[in-house]
Amino acid sequence: MDAEMQLDRPTLKKIKVASRRLGLTPHEFxxxxxxxxxxxxxxxxxxxxxxxxxxxxxxxxxxxxxxxEEARAELMAIxxxxxxLNFMAFEAFSRVGTKLMAYSGTRATAKDFQKRLNDIGIxxxxxxxxxxxxxxxxxxxxxxxxxxx
Amino acid sequence: xxxxxxxxSRSGEILVHLSEETEGIIVNLSRERIPVDTSYNTILTLxxxxxxGEPVDTxxxxxxxxxxxxxxRKKLEDLLIKLQEGREAYDEVKQVYSEYLRDxxxxxxxxxxxxxxxxxxxxxxxxxQSGEDHGRRDAA
Numbered sequence: 001m002d003a004e005m006q007l008d009r010p011t012l013k014k015i016k017v018a019s020r021r022l023g024l025t026p027h028e029f030x031x032x033x034x035x036x037x038x039x040x041x042x043x044x045x046x047x048x049x050x051x052x053x054x055x056x057x058x059x060x061x062x063x064x065x066x067x068x069e070e071a072r073a074e075l076m077a078i079x080x081x082x083x084x085l086n087f088m089a090f091e092a093f094s095r096v097g098t099k100l101m102a103y104s105g106t107r108a109t110a111k112d113f114q115k116r117l118n119d120i121g122i123x124x125x126x127x128x129x130x131x132x133x134x135x136x137x138x139x140x141x142x143x144x145x146x147x148x149x
Numbered sequence: 150x151x152x153x154x155x156x157x158s159r160s161g162e163i164l165v166h167l168s169e170e171t172e173g174i175i176v177n178l179s180r181e182r183i184p185v186d187t188s189y190n191t192i193l194t195l196x197x198x199x200x201x202g203e204p205v206d207t208x209x210x211x212x213x214x215x216x217x218x219x220x221x222r223k224k225l226e227d228l229l230i231k232l233q234e235g236r237e238a239y240d241e242v243k244q245v246y247s248e249y250l251r252d253x254x255x256x257x258x259x260x261x262x263x264x265x266x267x268x269x270x271x272x273x274x275x276x277x278q279s280g281e282d283h284g285r286r287d288a289a
Contacts, residue, residue, distance in 0.1 A: 001167045005189050012163075018201055029200075030193065031166050037196025038174040044207050045178055045185050052214035061214065064221040065182065071228040078235040085242050092249035099256045103263070110263050113270035120277055124270055129263025137252060 005030075097141040103131065104138075165189070185211045 007015070019029035052058040110126060117124045131137070139145040167175070179187050191209055198205045212220060 001169075001172050003165055003167060003189065005163050005165050005193070007163055007190070007193075011193075014197070018197065022200075027163070027165070030163060031168075033193050033196035033200055034165060034189065035168055035171045035196065036199050037192035037194070038171045038178075040195050040199050040205060041178060041185060041187065041192055041210060042174050044210050045181065045183050048183055048185070048211055048214065052217075055214060057214045057218055061218055061221065062182070064218065064225055068221060068225050068228060071225060071232055075228065075232050075235055078232065078239055082235065082239045082242060085239065085246055089242055089246040089249055092246060092253060096249055096253045096256060099253065099260065103256055103260045106260060106263050106267070110267050110270070113267055113274070117270055117273060120274075122273055122277065124273065126263065126266055129259055129266040131255070131259040133255070137256065141252070 093141065096137070100134075100137055100141050104134075107131070107134070183211070184217055 015026050015029055015033075019026045022029060024032070049058075052061060107129070110129060114124050114126065175187050175192070178185055186209065195205060195210060197203075211217070
């Protein structure tokens, strides 16, 4: 398999010098280094496994790794649920604002009728339609003066 | 650096050839749960040290098992903190959402009620108007 590697200048220089010394082309030298390196890596890996088993750490390493994987999965699930709920909350906020504006227009109409009735001597007081917390809600949803209670 | 059709660019990109054996070792190591660094650059450094008779620096490849355990525990600790923060943020947005829904219900209810009240007032005005009309007709 051919692969492309990115090497820094000092490494390239080292490869050039070393390959000349060994009578190899730089690419032959690099290929040999990779073959040798992978063999050493396998040895190191075997020794590591042996040490981990010998010291009794292997089981604990696996257990912590398992906990890590579980925590990562849970974090991803929570992040996703959070994003979805946050979007729904944003939509609900906008909806309340729009409804509050519509209510405000209807309330003005109601006040107008109330005045007309009062003018002809009929007392009429708005009941459930009079939103006591209108200013509080307007501050929150229309003027964003208060984020949350 | 030129070599039988393979070139190395000035920026340091080099085309290398991996034998089947080398490729197999790297693939197997990547699959194992041992935290060795299987990047080509690390393997190259390791191989170069070995071929040139330099002391092989295993620290660049893998942490010792006890260091790895400490490293994983620290990672787990950090992750659990993040998880707790995530749970709290979720609970907070859940609370905010329920407040928005509650307020939406309040506004819906008030709008419905005020529309009924407008209807009532219009009715009262009509009645008053028709009463006045009857009165005028009676008087006439």
